[in-house]
Each structure stands twice: as C-alpha cells, then as structure tokens.
Amino acid sequence: MIVLRAGVIGLGVMGRHHSRVLNSLEGVEFVGVYDPGTGVPSSIQGKDVTKDLNRFLDMGLDYAVVAAPTVYHLELGRALAERGVHALIEKPVASDAASARELRAIFDEAGLVGGVGHIERFNPALQSMRQRIEDGLLGDIYQIVTRRQGPFPGRIADVGVVKDLATHDIDLTAWVSQQTYVTVNARTTHRSGRQHEDMVVAVGTLSNGTITSHTVNWLSPFKERTTVVTGENGALVADTLTADLTYYANGTTGAAWEGVSSFRGVTEGDVTRFALDKREPLRTEAEAFRDAVLSGDTSGIVTLAEGTEVVVTAEKLVADGQSHRLT
Template sequence: MANLRAGLIGLGMMGRHHARVLRELDGVELVAMADSFGDSHGVANGLTVHDKVEDMIAQGIDCAVVAVPTVLHEEVAMQLAEAGIHCLVEKPIANDSESGRRIAAAFERMGLIGAVGHIERFNPSLQSLRARLEAGDLGDVYQISTRRQGPFPARIADVGVVKDLATHDIDLTAWLAQSNYVDVVAHTTSRSGREHEDMVTAIGHLGDGIVTNHIVNWLSPMKERTAIVLGERGAFIADTISADLTFVENGTLQTEWESMAAFRGVSEGSSTRFALAKREPLKMEHEAFRDAILGKSMNVVTMAEGLETLRVAEAVLESARTGGVVAL
C-alpha cells in the first residue's frame, strides 16, 4: 500500500515537532507544508513552504496536521474538510464551541477522520493508569486531582491558561473516568499583565459523582504535571513529565499509636512505582491518527470529544466571570 501523503500547516514551536514525527512515521510521507510566516525553525528540508493552505492542498494530500494559532483553527480545518482531507488539529479544537461545532459537523458530514491533539491521552503513565482503572485495581473512584504549572511559554498569545493548559486536564480527567463533567466552579486571575488569565483553580463533578479539582498556572518557577486518582483501595499518582506511575495502597496494619488509632480513616500502605515502556506520546498520537485513517483502529481523540472539552473550558471561564457554579 502506498504511503499516506501528509501536509503540515503551521511550522512554529509545535509544528516543528510534528514535522519530525511525520518524517519518522511508517506508512506516512510528509510532502507539503504551509505557513504564512515561513520556516522559522528550519524544518522544511527541501519542501516548499506555501503561504496559502489551498496551494498546499493542490499538491495532493490525504491527511494534514493543523498547528496554527487557535483562532485560525476553523478557517484552516474547514478548507481541509471541503477538500476531503483527514485532519489532526492541535488542541483546543477551536477558539470557541460554536466554531468547534462547525468543524466537527463538517468532518462528520464528509465522512472524514477528524482528531484533536490532546496528547496527554498518549502519555505512558496515563495509558497505564486508564488500563488499571478499567481493570478495577482501584475499586470505586472518589476524586481526580491535577496540577499543571510552570513558567509562561512565550509561544502562546491568543488564549489564556484555561484553553491552552487546563484543556489537557479536563480531557484526561473525563477520559480516565469515562464520565463527562456535569458542573464546574472556578476562579482565575491575571498577574502577568496579559489580556488573558494566567492562573485558574477549578472544581467540578463528573456524571458518576467523582469530584475533580485542577490547579493550573503559567506563574510557577518550577514545572509540574501531576494527576492523582483517589479511590476505594488507595491512590494512583501519575507524573506526566517523567511518565512515571505510582500506586499507594491503603494500609491494613493496626497501629498501636493511640492518638493515630483514634482516626478511623485509611492509613498509608505500601507504595509501588511501576516499570513502564516509555514511548514518545506525540509519535503514539500520530500512529493512532494514521491507523484511524486506514480503518485499523479508532483510538484518536475525536472532534466530538474535543468539543466537549472546550465546552467545559468555557464553563470554567464563565464561572470565574460570574462567581457561580456553571452546569453543563
């Protein structure tokens, strides 16, 4: 079978990584590029960098990756849908949910694979955690907590921390639990002088009663990416920077320390850090997109799922604006 002919729109900080992975991917050939600002990171390697998406489409491609600023997602994705080209668009799916609905509807109408780049689903620690939750290793799940903080990335100019970073946590939380959000309440602030928020704290409930909380900011001098799933038998701790997964089980030993024995909650048991095969999440994401196009599997983050994540992000911003609980 001939290789899928792939195009890449957007050659910025994320686009350069997509270019590298596309060139490494079996069954895919990167043949076309477009970026109105040119090839700032020198990734073209002899390919013509088109100013316009339609000129890139004219080269004849089967699929494309969209890594342009969020405000341009709809314009570019709709051009690809009209041309019958499968699309992996970076997260969030669009700048707002109305735009996201139009994109998702267009790809469904054309019978095309439309995927959203919520890359955390392909992190080895979270993939292992999801499998262990499905196997019932934790029993009932009570709470999912995430922390995602670090210095401000200069590449982000068109959205705040909620749509850029918190969408990772919203998506991975609903995916791990296999349950959607039913309400959220949140507070945001902007301390860096930018137009958009750079810090958010959000609390929510999922449809199955799981409590969630998310701490996300661009103001921290240290980088942290952690998800903790607390349940009946203990807690899983996933560090998505190192791709490590640890399980701390509930203790079973009786304590002879009188003041501690009076506390009738759980006690700390054994801790296990699992040995995991650690493959690059971006490559796994591209493999899933390729296999969906070829009809081998459907493990991509669908545009419908990407749209639901964006709806929750908008509810977070609405709650921060009004000070109330927002139902979804």
C-alpha cells in the same frame, strides 16, 4: 503497504515536532508544510514550506496536522474538509464552543476522520493509569486532582491558561475516569497584564460522583505536571513530565489503639512504581491517527466530539472565573 500522504499547517513549536515525527512515521510520506507567516524557513525535514494554501492542498494530501493558532482552526478545517482531507487539529480544537461544534459537523458531513491533539492521553503514565483503573486497581474512584504549572509560554497569544493548559486536564480527567463533567466552578486571575486569564483553580463533579480539582498556571518558575487519582483501594500518582506512575495502596495493618480502630480510616500500605515502556507521546498519537485514517476506527484517538466537550467545559470555567473576579 498503503502509504498515506500527510502535511502540516503551521510551523511553530508543535508544527516542527509534528513535521519531525511525520517524516519518520512508517506508512506515511511527509510532503510539506503550509505557513504564511514571516520568519519561517523555506524547508523543514527536507520538504518545502509553502505560503500558499491552495498549493499546499494541491499536494494530494490524505491528511494534515493543523498546528496553527487556535483562531484559524475553523477556517483551515473547513478548507481541508472541502478537499476531502482528514485532519488532526491541535488542542484546543477551536476558539469557542460554537466553532468547535461547526468543525465537528463539517467533518461528520464529509465522512472524514477528525481528531484533536490532546497529547496527554498518549503519555505512557496516563495510558497505564487508565488501564489500571479500568482493571479495578483502585476500585471506586473518589477524587482526581491535577496540577499543571510552569513559566509563561511566549508562543501563546490568542487564548488564556484555561484553553491552553487546563484543556489538557479537562480531557485527561474525563478520559482516565471514563466520566463526563456535570458541574464546574473556577477562580481565575490576570497577573501578566494580558486580556486572558493566566491562573486558574477549578473544581468539578463528574457523572459518577467523582470530585475533581485542577490547579493550572503559567506564571510559576518551576514546571509541574501531576495527576493524582484516589479511590477506595489507594491512589495512583502520575508525573507526566517523567512519565512515571506510582501506586500507593491503602494499608491493611490493624490498629491496636481502640479509639483509632473504631474510625474506618486508611494508612499507607505498599508503594509500587511501575516500570513503563516510555515511548514519545507525540509519536504514539501520530500512529493512532494514521491508523484511524486507514481503518475509519476512531476509538484510539481524541475525536472532534470529545474535543468539543473539552472546549464547552473550558468556556464554563472561564465564565465562572470572570463572574467571581474582583473589580
């Protein structure tokens, strides 16, 4: 069996989780971490944490997970590509669209696998939702609504809520519907005294005419992670905090009231909560990237091209929100 040598760049919250998963991933040897910051441990999962990038790259890596602050993604991605190392880069793939496009070009020209850590794609509820939509459960898709709210994350300093959180919803919406964004509009607020937006309400239209709306903030005292897809046959509701998926079918019972029956509306029919195999999304993502490196088949991961489109859409939302900001 081929064993790939993998390391992690950045030992923040996500870097620690990636280290844990890689250390127990079949077919992978976790070799260590690079993080030049102060206050990080000297080892994790029994492996050294080095503050020297060249020393890290000299470990003979097959691939690395980049979990450093977004502003460093382009620089680190370039260094990895120059050494022939495949990379899974945490979302957003870059701070801006130009940097994202450059990263994509660097990895394409080097013939390396580049992926983006949009972990929501690997949530069991959304994976099941995507498959059921593809199988025709909902029929035509009319609308996708997401709500992503929670307390302020102290780990974020270099981007606003659009690029940190709304990028999840941009990616998963395009992915579950197999459509692209055609138009987007947004309203944003700056309530926490930072230079970046901390709340956004966004609407959009997808390539097949599906309409979308996204409510995202990190100033809510409670956590919510909900995706609702409404189609001609009913609605699918995914709670990605609990990885639950529920189907609300349109009612089929006829209306006795003639005035109502003449209006072709719908009522609630059967409700089904699907039993899902609830595997950890980060481990599923890690397995998919490992397999992509081994086979060269990137159909099971979020590619740099897809990650770039997410950043492009996010930038449009930020710009539109700024253009409508009251002064």
